[in-house]
Amino acid sequence: MNLQQDSRQNIEPEHVPLPGHDVPWVVRARQSAFERFAAHGFPTRREEEWKYTDVSAIGKRASLKPAPPDPTSDAAALILFRDSGHLMVFVDGHYSGELSAAGELPAGVRLASLADMLNEAADLPEAFFDQLHEHTIFAALNNAFATGGAVLNLAPGTVLDAPVYLLFIASGQGAAIYPRNIVIAGEGASATVIEHYLGVIDAHNFTDVVTQISLGAGAQLQHCKLVQEGSGAFHVAGIHAEQAADSRFVSHSFVLGGRLTRNDITSSLNEPGCLCTLNGLYLLDGKQHVDHHTRIDHIAPSGISREYYRGIMNGESRGVFNGKLLVHPGAVKTDAHQANHNLLLSRQACVDTKPQLEILADDVKCTHGATVGQLNDDSLFYLRSRGVDAALARSLLIYGFANDIIEKVGVPDLRARIRHLVLERLPQGGQIKVML
Amino acid sequence: MDGQAKKRLEVNMTTVTRQLDELIGREYRDGFYTTLATDALPRGLNEDIIRMISARKNEPEFMLEWRLKAYRHWLTMTEPQWANLHHPVIDYQNICYYSAPKSEKDGPRSLSEIDPELLRTYQKLGIPLNEQETLAGVAVDAVFDSVSVATTFKAKLAELGIIFCSFSEAVQLHPDLVRQYLGSVVPYTDNFFATLNSAVFSDGSFCYIPPGVRCPMELSTYFRINAKNTGQFERTLIIADKDAYVSYLEGCTAPMRDENQLHAAVVELIALQGARIKYATVQNWYPGDREGRGGIYNFVTKRGDCRGANSHISWTQVETGSAITWKYPSVILRGDNSVGEFYSVALTNHYQQADTGTKMIHIGRNTRSTVLSKGISAGHGQNSYRGLIKVLPGAENARNYTQCDSLLLGDQCGAHTFPYIEVKNPSARVEHEASTSRIGEEQLFYCTQRGIAPEDAVSMIINGFCKAVFQELPMEFAVEAQKLLGVSLEGSTG
Numbered sequence: 001m002n003l004q005q006d007s008r009q010n011i012e013p014e015h016v017p018l019p020g021h022d023v024p025w026v027v028r029a030r031q032s033a034f035e036r037f038a039a040h041g042f043p044t045r046r047e048e049e050w051k052y053t054d055v056s057a058i059g060k061r062a063s064l065k066p067a068p069p070d071p072t073s074d075a076a077a078l079i080l081f082r083d084s085g086h087l088m089v090f091v092d093g094h095y096s097g098e099l100s101a102a103g104e105l106p107a108g109v110r111l112a113s114l115a116d117m118l119n120e121a122a123d124l125p126e127a128f129f130d131q132l133h134e135h136t137i138f139a140a141l142n143n144a145f146a147t148g149g150a151v152l153n154l155a156p157g158t159v160l161d162a163p164v165y166l167l168f169i170a171s172g173q174g175a176a177i178y179p180r181n182i183v184i185a186g187e188g189a190s191a192t193v194i195e196h197y198l199g200v201i202d203a204h205n206f207t208d209v210v211t212q213i214s215l216g217a218g219a220q221l222q223h224c225k226l227v228q229e230g231s232g233a234f235h236v237a238g239i240h241a242e243q244a245a246d247s248r249f250v251s252h253s254f255v256l257g258g259r260l261t262r263n264d265i266t267s268s269l270n271e272p273g274c275l276c277t278l279n280g281l282y283l284l285d286g287k288q289h290v291d292h293h294t295r296i297d298h299i300a301p302s303g304i305s306r307e308y309y310r311g312i313m314n315g316e317s318r319g320v321f322n323g324k325l326l327v328h329p330g331a332v333k334t335d336a337h338q339a340n341h342n343l344l345l346s347r348q349a350c351v352d353t354k355p356q357l358e359i360l361a362d363d364v365k366c367t368h369g370a371t372v373g374q375l376n377d378d379s380l381f382y383l384r385s386r387g388v389d390a391a392l393a394r395s396l397l398i399y400g401f402a403n404d405i406i407e408k409v410g411v412p413d414l415r416a417r418i419r420h421l422v423l424e425r426l427p428q429g430g431q432i433k434v435m436l
Numbered sequence: 437m438d439g440q441a442k443k444r445l446e447v448n449m450t451t452v453t454r455q456l457d458e459l460i461g462r463e464y465r466d467g468f469y470t471t472l473a474t475d476a477l478p479r480g481l482n483e484d485i486i487r488m489i490s491a492r493k494n495e496p497e498f499m500l501e502w503r504l505k506a507y508r509h510w511l512t513m514t515e516p517q518w519a520n521l522h523h524p525v526i527d528y529q530n531i532c533y534y535s536a537p538k539s540e541k542d543g544p545r546s547l548s549e550i551d552p553e554l555l556r557t558y559q560k561l562g563i564p565l566n567e568q569e570t571l572a573g574v575a576v577d578a579v580f581d582s583v584s585v586a587t588t589f590k591a592k593l594a595e596l597g598i599i600f601c602s603f604s605e606a607v608q609l610h611p612d613l614v615r616q617y618l619g620s621v622v623p624y625t626d627n628f629f630a631t632l633n634s635a636v637f638s639d640g641s642f643c644y645i646p647p648g649v650r651c652p653m654e655l656s657t658y659f660r661i662n663a664k665n666t667g668q669f670e671r672t673l674i675i676a677d678k679d680a681y682v683s684y685l686e687g688c689t690a691p692m693r694d695e696n697q698l699h700a701a702v703v704e705l706i707a708l709q710g711a712r713i714k715y716a717t718v719q720n721w722y723p724g725d726r727e728g729r730g731g732i733y734n735f736v737t738k739r740g741d742c743r744g745a746n747s748h749i750s751w752t753q754v755e756t757g758s759a760i761t762w763k764y765p766s767v768i769l770r771g772d773n774s775v776g777e778f779y780s781v782a783l784t785n786h787y788q789q790a791d792t793g794t795k796m797i798h799i800g801r802n803t804r805s806t807v808l809s810k811g812i813s814a815g816h817g818q819n820s821y822r823g824l825i826k827v828l829p830g831a832e833n834a835r836n837y838t839q840c841d842s843l844l845l846g847d848q849c850g851a852h853t854f855p856y857i858e859v860k861n862p863s864a865r866v867e868h869e870a871s872t873s874r875i876g877e878e879q880l881f882y883c884t885q886r887g888i889a890p891e892d893a894v895s896m897i898i899n900g901f902c903k904a905v906f907q908e909l910p911m912e913f914a915v916e917a918q919k920l921l922g923v924s925l926e927g928s929t930g
Contacts, residue, residue: 048518329847344862347829355868357853362844362874372827372859372866 018066018147019115023122029129033143040137049136052320052352053262053291058206058234066145067175067205069094085162085194086111091169092205093147093177103162108155111164114180117151125151128182128212136264138236142210146180149209152193156186156216163192163224163411170199170207170233181211185219185247192222192411199257203230209237215247217271222250222410226418229258231286238264245271245300252409253280255290256421266295269303269331280309281405283425284317284349291320298331298364307338310405312398313349321353325368329360338368343401345374395428477534483507486635489534493604493638496611506624506634513628519791520820520852521760523733531698533636533669593651599644600655603671606642613644617675621704621741621768629700629762630737633669637702640671645680645711654910656685670701676711678744683714685910697722699758700735709744709771714752716909721757728787728816731759738765742774742800750777751794752908759788764822766795769803769831776805779908784817784849793823793840793854798831798864809840810902813849820852827864834864842872843901 020026042059043050070092088111089099095113102111117125129143150166168179183193199205207229215221221241229235235258241249255261267276282290296305311319321340342351355368375397383393402422409415423429477488486507490500515526593600599610607614624634645651676682686703699721705713715738724731734757740749751765767776778794796805811819821840842851853870875897883893899906906914 332847342859344859344864346862349862350858350860352859353857353868354855355853355870356855357842357870357872358850359842359844359852359872360850362847362849364844365871365873367869367871368853369870370855370857370866370868372857372864374862374865 018145020118020122023118025126026118026122026129030144033140037137037140037144040140043137049293049322052318053260053289055234055236055260055262057260058236061176061206064141064145064176064206066147066178067092067094067173070171070173085165086160087165087167088113088150089167089169090148090150090179092171092173092175093149093168093179093207095148106158106160108158109160110151110153112151114146114149114151114182117182124153124184125182128214136236136238138208138262139210139238142178142180142208142238145176145178145208146210147178149179149181149211151182152184152191154183154185154189154191154219157188158186159189160191163194163414165194166196168195168197168207168209170197170203170205170229172200172203172230173205174203175205177205177207177209179207179209181209183211183213183221183223185213185215185221187216187244188218189216190220192224194411194414195223195225197225197227197229197235197258199228199230199233201230202232204232204234204259205230206234207236209235211237211239213239213241213249215241215243215249217245218247219244220248222252224252224409224411224414225254225263226414227253227255227258227261227263228421229261231257231259233258233260235261237262239266240264241267241276243267243269243271243274243276246273247271248275248277250277250410251279252405253278253292254406254418255280255282255284256425258288258290260289260291262291262293264293264295266297267305268297268299269305270299272300272302274300274303276303276305278305278307278309279405279408281311281402282309282319283312283402283422284319285315285425286317287315288317289320290317291322293322293324295324296326296336298325298327298334298336298361301331302333303331303335305334305336305338308405308408309340310401311340311342311351312345312402313342313351314345316346316348318349319351319353321351321355321370323355323368325355325357325359325366327357327359327361327364327366331361332363334361334364334366336364336366340370341401342370342372343374343398344372345398392428392431395426395432398426399423399429399432477532479532480529481507481531481533481636485533489636489638492534493607495604495607498611498615499607502619502624503635506631507636509625510628510631510635513631515628519762519822520818520854521762521789521791523760523789526698526733528632534638592653596649596652597646598649598651599642601642603637603640603642603673606673610642610644613675614642614673617673617704617706619704621706621739622702622737627737629735630702633671633700633702633737637669637671640673640701642672643674643682643684645676645682647678647680647708649677649680651680651682654683654685656687668697668699668701672701672703673706674704674713674715675706676708676713676747678708679710680708681712683716683910685716685718687718687720698733698735701737703736703738703765705738705740705749707740707742707744707747707749707771707774710746711744712748713740714750714910715740715765716752718754718909719757719761722759723757723788724759724786726786728759731788732757733760734758734762735760736763738763739795740765740767740776742767742769742771742776742803744774745771745800746773747771748775748777750775750779750908752777752779752905753781753792754905754909755780755782755790755792758790761788761790761792763792764794766797767805768797768799769805769834770799771803772800773802774800775803777908778805778807778809779905780809781812781902781905782810782819782821783812783814784819785814787816789818789820791820791822793821795824796826796836798825798827798834798836798861801830801832802834803831804835805837807836807838807840808904809838810905811840811842811851812845812898812901813842813851814845815849817849818852819850820854821870822854822856824856824858825866825868826856827859827861827866829860831861832863834861834866836864836866836868838866838868840870841901842870843898844872844874 087101089096313319323338327334340353351372353370355370486503721732749767782790784790809821813819825836827834851872
């Protein structure tokens, strides 16, 4: 396959100076990951995990080469707002020191780009780099090509009040972008990380990102992800958390933009007493395709997991949800609940959902639910009988449906921003904004 | 809770555990088999075997052609691997594909002509073939191994124009009906096991209810695997013409056996406009012993087609047997306003594995489906629900409600749920709910503190868990089903 031959050359250190090209283990890890990818190729719909999502268009791209840094790019213009917090900006997957503003960090907290970290303390990411065998083939591709991304290391007991805000900008050159993020929270540490993916309106870039999270005993992490890629963009992501005793992991995933988005979000509750919450909202239109695959592994006793995903499909969009919940032998006193609700608003839109339970321990309480439907006629009638016109009533109900997920976000600025974005997408959103 | 009460509860819990163990560890009661002279073909599968099967059954040319087409297609297929099941590789060349009791050729016309050994077998199973005929009010088309040996109540049914006979008989007497409907719901290309069945099926039941007729009795058939190493490949075809109604029961028990036996049946249901078919199964094939040796491999394709408007098909199943159950009774909701239902209780213990569920394909407008699945796992049993709810673009106002609950009795067993939901119409409403739990200590405590003995409490809870499904069974089966679960019916003791 020419494409792979072409790409193969790119990971030779002399071809593209990828971060860590002078660190032997990095080069080895990239090589073996690429071999793994080359042997398997892109997944097809014959594979159960990709049954509803066709990624053949990614394979047809002209190049999988990581985009080189482009100093002329006008990415700064895309940063419309600067949230308070520790800002790190990546343009086409490369860290931009100029645009970033990491600010003051408390003692014991280290926040650096992957490239810097590989130069300074290469042993820190090493443990993470080769951990992804069991995840999707896109993780292998990311391993081979990872250019940038952030590494956040929190020493035991450190608390980061302001969120770490990671902004990934696709400059619109149709680039292949490979960010790699690593979050390590020591015992009792706590932080909030926001990943925001932004592309120019008609960008057709391909982003393949992996975020790895390791939570020590009693650590807490809130992870928020917002995808606003351009209308032609492909976005494939993996977010993989490992939890130690009594740790809390909360994930929010919002997908509003992009042509095709696939998020694989997993958490492994390795020790007793963990809490894991996965929330998500996707609001789709046109030919958008969004696929969330989540997996929660209850390995130790007394874990609690909650999962709430909602989808709103308009136009010819397609929303896919696959929520796996595995309770391993011995993980007794597990309490798990999962729900996926979908609103289908147009003739051509469709929904495929599969909430999945696999339970191998007896003393557990596990439930899941999934629904697909449309706006309730009675609710519409209720609003209309009180003088609300039909269009506004519909928008109000859709907003209410989405807001149940939005209000779970624990970062006020971000919450307000997502609310704003959702309202902008609704026909009568402006009117609702006034009402709020 | 004071110490004494706690102690008492502990004692109670021990009794419960013991009772559960007893229930779980129960030996297979229907484990006997009859020595009969059988007329079997050599092991293995090739075109000659298929020609021989067809020739022995004196089939018309179209049947042989159909079988051969299926066989040639089967050669291009591979065994499906997606199910959550693990078993040794099946050697399809080491199976005897046809065996019929010797007496079949003479064609018994009354019970007195039937091999008395056979009659005793049925009596042991409690099938009321003899004088109980009228008392039981059930017409039994008993399938002994592969050939139907006796059919009762035929005259009575014939008065109404109902055809209820063995499949071979239908091929001889009503070839046009067979030709018209055979394979129209489960085509011979459908799946590995259905295709195999299409090539080699030996017999089964055939039923046709003419327009406007309400079948006055529950039709029923008993399957039984008897001759050693003979896989059963049954084919059932039920057609309910316009506005007809039929309720059909299928029950099975199989004798104890060490070698795994393959069972790959196909059931096709066709409901024309306004027709209603109720199909109930109690399946109690030999599940293998405590260590998971032996037991039946049960790979069944069951599908109903609501072909006409306002038609209604409902599947009810109680699956307690078989080492492996692979079975997804489905309904194609083609006609407008048609209704599909699936009610299931599946029990796995020891090393049994069940991967079962349903498919509801909504094609017509205002189609409705209900799925209610109850899985009980004990011992090392693995129980999977696998379902698909598919709403196609033209299915305006389609409605589905699915509930699947699992009960775990023990810490070595597993419960799995794989519900697929695919919706392509914005007016559809689809709901899915699932839960997994065990018998709660609080539930037991609640019962015991009200003076209910722990064993009764467990029975009550299990019965309550399955009640919504048992209610869908005809009376005769509801009783048997509850017995099969090894717990007494509520109120039956008093």
